[in-house]
Amino acid sequence: MKNALENRIDEFQDRVIANRNMADLALNIPGWGMDADPENDPTYPMKHYNGADHQRLNYEKAPQQPLDMEVFHSIERPGVTRVFGTSTPPAGLSGAIRRYAYKYSEATATHWMTLILADRVDVIQGKINDLKHGVIPNPWKERGWRAEWKYNRSAFLGRAATTALLITAGVLWFKRRSLNKQLLERR
Amino acid sequence: MNFRGPFQIRADRNRPEPEIKHPMDAIVRVTRSLVCGSDLHLYHGLVPDTRVGMTFGHEFTGVVEAVGSEVKKLKVGDHVLVPFNIACGSCPHCKQELFGNCHEANSEATAVGGFFGYAHTGGGYDGGQAEYVRVPYADVSPTIIPEGMDLENAVLLTDVVPTGYQAAEQAGIQKGDTVVVFGAGPVGLLAARFAWFFGAGRVIVIDELDYRLEFARKFAFAEAYNFREMKDPVVFLKKTTDYFGADVCIDAVGCDATGSTLQNITGKELLLQAGNATAFHWAVNAVKKGGIVSIIGVYGPPWNLVPLGSIMNKGITIRGNQASVKRLLPKLIDHIMSGRINPKEIITHRLPLEEVSDAYRMFSKKLDYMIKPVLIPPRANV
Ligand SMILES: NC(=O)c1ccc[n+]([C@@H]2O[C@H](COP(=O)([O-])OP(=O)(O)OC[C@H]3O[C@@H](n4cnc5c(N)ncnc54)[C@H](O)[C@@H]3O)[C@@H](O)[C@H]2O)c1
Ligand SMILES: [Zn+2]
Ligand SMILES: [Zn+2]
Numbered sequence: 001m002k003n004a005l006e007n008r009i010d011e012f013q014d015r016v017i018a019n020r021n022m023a024d025l026a027l028n029i030p031g032w033g034m035d036a037d038p039e040n041d042p043t044y045p046m047k048h049y050n051g052a053d054h055q056r057l058n059y060e061k062a063p064q065q066p067l068d069m070e071v072f073h074s075i076e077r078p079g080v081t082r083v084f085g086t087s088t089p090p091a092g093l094s095g096a097i098r099r100y101a102y103k104y105s106e107a108t109a110t111h112w113m114t115l116i117l118a119d120r121v122d123v124i125q126g127k128i129n130d131l132k133h134g135v136i137p138n139p140w141k142e143r144g145w146r147a148e149w150k151y152n153r154s155a156f157l158g159r160a161a162t163t164a165l166l167i168t169a170g171v172l173w174f175k176r177r178s179l180n181k182q183l184l185e186r187r
Numbered sequence: 188m189n190f191r192g193p194f195q196i197r198a199d200r201n202r203p204e205p206e207i208k209h210p211m212d213a214i215v216r217v218t219r220s221l222v223c224g225s226d227l228h229l230y231h232g233l234v235p236d237t238r239v240g241m242t243f244g245h246e247f248t249g250v251v252e253a254v255g256s257e258v259k260k261l262k263v264g265d266h267v268l269v270p271f272n273i274a275c276g277s278c279p280h281c282k283q284e285l286f287g288n289c290h291e292a293n294s295e296a297t298a299v300g301g302f303f304g305y306a307h308t309g310g311g312y313d314g315g316q317a318e319y320v321r322v323p324y325a326d327v328s329p330t331i332i333p334e335g336m337d338l339e340n341a342v343l344l345t346d347v348v349p350t351g352y353q354a355a356e357q358a359g360i361q362k363g364d365t366v367v368v369f370g371a372g373p374v375g376l377l378a379a380r381f382a383w384f385f386g387a388g389r390v391i392v393i394d395e396l397d398y399r400l401e402f403a404r405k406f407a408f409a410e411a412y413n414f415r416e417m418k419d420p421v422v423f424l425k426k427t428t429d430y431f432g433a434d435v436c437i438d439a440v441g442c443d444a445t446g447s448t449l450q451n452i453t454g455k456e457l458l459l460q461a462g463n464a465t466a467f468h469w470a471v472n473a474v475k476k477g478g479i480v481s482i483i484g485v486y487g488p489p490w491n492l493v494p495l496g497s498i499m500n501k502g503i504t505i506r507g508n509q510a511s512v513k514r515l516l517p518k519l520i521d522h523i524m525s526g527r528i529n530p531k532e533i534i535t536h537r538l539p540l541e542e543v544s545d546a547y548r549m550f551s552k553k554l555d556y557m558i559k560p561v562l563i564p565p566r567a568n569v
Contacts, residue, residue, distance in 0.1 A: 046357055046508060052282035060277040062291065062324070063257070065209040071311070073294040080294040081301070082275060083209045083323040085311030088238040098236065106298050112489045115235035115308075116458060123192035126239035130191075142195045144548020151554040 011078065012057060070095075072102040094122035188316040188543045190241045193232030194551075196544045202242070205313065205321035210257035213325035215249035215269065219342040220315045220562045222546050224372050225485050227443055229306060230547050233455075233462050233487055236295065236307035243304040244562075245271035246346040247315030248338060251325075260326045267329040268341045269322055270349075270512030273301035273310060276327035286328065287509030298488050300509055308488065316543055318564045328513045333520055339531035339561065340523050347559070348519055348530050350510040351377020354437050354483035355385055357506040362386035364434035367424060367473060369466040371399035371411065373533050373559045374483060375439030379407035380528060382437075391427070393420060393469075395445065398556045406532055414446060424473035432475035440466035441484025442491075450492065461487030471497050482507030536560040 026032040041049055052059070062082040069089045073080045090098050101114035130137055140146060148156040189199035205214055226243050228234050251265045261267065274281050278290040292301025293310035301323075304314015314320065322329060332341040340348075355378050360366055366382040368375045371394035382390045392403040392411040400411035414420045425432055442462025445451065446469075454463040470480045471494050480503055498505065522528050535558045538546050546560045 042504065042506070046285070046353070046506070046511065046514075048284045050283055052279040054279075056279045056290075059279060059282070062211055062275055062277070063209070071294055072307070074297045076297045077294070081310075082291040083211070083273070083301075084294045085301075085307070085309075085313065086208055086321075087242065087311050087313040088240045088307075090238075094238075101236075102295075106296055106488060109489065112235045112487075113458075116232075119232065119235065119237055122239045123195075126191050129239075137191060137195070137197075139195070142191060142197050142544050144194075144196075144544045144551075147545035147548045147554060148552070151549065152552065 015054065015057065018054075072098065074106055075103070076105050076107075092125050094118040094125055097121060188242050188244070188540070190229070190237065190243060191239055194230065194548075196230070196547050198541045198543050202317065204319050207253060207255045208321065209323060210255040211324050211326065212255045213251050213258055213261055213322045213329070214253040215247075215267065215320050215322050215329075216252050216566060217247050217249040217315050217318055217320060217564050218266065218567045219248045219338055220244050220317075220540070220564065221246035221342055221346070222316070222543075222550050222560050222562065223346060224374060224441065224443070224550075225305070225346075226547070227551050228441070228462070228485060228487070230551055231443065231455075233442055233458075234306045234308055235488065238307060241304070241306065242313040242317050244314035244316030244320075245303040245305055246342060247303075247320065248332065248342045248345070249315070249320065251329075252319065254325060258325045261329060266332050268332055268345050269303070269315065269320075270328040270330070270344075270516070271302050271346045272328060272509065272512055273303065273312065273323055274327050274513065275324050281327075284511055284514040285508075286511045286513045288511075292323070296488065302509075316540065316562055318540070318566050330513075330516055333524065336520070336524065337531055339534055340529070342561065343530040343533075343559075344516065344519060344523075345512065346510065347373045347377055347533075348523075349512045349515040350374050350483055351379075351439075352381045352384075352515055352519060353508070353510045354378035354439055354481050355381040357483075357508065358382070358385075358435040358437055358481035359479045359504070359506070360385035360387050360435055363388035365389040365391070365428055366435045366437065367391045367393065367433040367470070368409070368437045368439055369393050369470060370439035370441075370484065371396065371403045372439065375437070376403055376407050376533055376558070377530065378437050378439050378481075378483065379403060379409045383408065384522075384527075391424070391433070393424075396553055399553075399558065402533075402558060420446075420469050421472040424469075428473075428475070432473055432478060434475060435479050435481065436470035436474040437481045438466045438470045438484045442486045444484075453492065460491045461489050462491070464491040464493055467491070468494060471501075471503060474501070474503060476501045477503070479504045479506065481505075483510070533559045534561055538562055540564040 065083045097118035104111040189197040248268045272287045273292040274286040274289040275291040280288045287300045295307045301310035366387045368379045379390050390409040392409045395415045403409045403411040417423045444463040444465040447465040450463040450465045453459045540562045
């Protein structure tokens, strides 16, 4: 939807409109402000209300960190923040999927589910990258099986035995199937 | 550390050293680093945009090794505790002490503040389970460790101590209140202990791990019960509160809860909701009408199955937030230095950083009676 309403409004008008209303409209609205109660603030003491909420355009901003890499920003904000993290820029297929996800707001399932998909693709990309650099992932260490062996041996052995059993059963099943197939073909 | 995918963490010596990227940055050499329940959500693959190759870790202390041109307060050589929130100090949220909700620290998600080592959903910063870290806005949150403070208490001040405190604070506890805390992890234990600081009359802790419940009785002076021994924890809690419900419930569990098959399948297997919201569900049901539920456990950004109808019908007030560490530091430093609380009692394991993969596995599976593990980098004492 190219001409969606959100693409057709002016930015940064909220305070302009509110101030205009307070200077004009509010004077003609019976009871304006009569029941305002500063004590009615469920955010206390987490937030120390001082009106800064309403000075959100001209606050003192840090210099902009140079944007020398690809950084996504939520479409719910006008651009990147003054500083940003530089860990793991988007790359490859997972990067392309993430780029797509960031076209959608944080209010959408598409945004988050697509990111989760990208995360799973990234794991495979990571394995390929490892192999390219001659690193062979070591599940014994990386998955902490060493700790399981040390502190949770019976459960660990149980799980290992179940896995082995499932694999054996699977292999047997496939063997039988191919044997059946061979027998059928011979007939 | 180097994240390689869910349940896969590599202790990796060949990581690039961080550089100053912004004039307000500092580089810190890590002296102590903790693994947190929040890291487990990353480890379990529940947080969207957690990229392979990231370094986690948002609870650390360190020595300043370098500072950017606009850093005025912090000096090379200072030994600091670094709050987990990255905060600019000058946006409207920071100005009102909501340092966990800074507007200039996280490009990727407006619903989340900026955090060290917490996926791109937390701003894409590498974290402190490392030897060196880049610390943005270095003059705002990092705080020189007070003289005479134990290093382990200092590192606990970067997250779980303020988090536990805020859990109790935002619960609006009044003198004499019955407070129920779900979760006897580090956060729940501290929330239960701090509930007394606000004048609680009764503190009840609920978990499924007996060793943690036992610890809650000693450390938090709480009544502690195992929900595995209950058919219905809500009925138990109603009955023990004169069938009115608790005055206040604190959810210190978050999205990695257990205790409901439906929530487990939809939240942790199918990812149709942001993890398992059982603790919150119990909290809403077990609190009295007009009561307060404090959410300090972390949930993912999309959505959860929650009993909205009861929240409205019972007139429940819900308060939640990321802890605003910097706001709470002066008060908590005083509580520790005056000996009212010694948080380091919750530390059960001290491991070299090289064993980070084991630390995650053990914390995730609650092996060897783990409550809180500290990682010690090889260059911690240079
Ligand atoms: N808001 C913040 O600023 C902030 C900061 C730090 C941590 N956290 C969050 O606080 C939560 C707890 O952190 P932690 O370090 O104590 O983690 P933890 O994993 O050590 O503790 C969680 C505990 O909850 C128990 N539990 C699971 N399901 C339960 C249920 N249905 N009812 C009661 N107990 C249940 C577990 O057995 C475990 O002991 C996490 O979600 C973490 O992300 C929030
Ligand atoms: Zn934490
Ligand atoms: Zn800010």
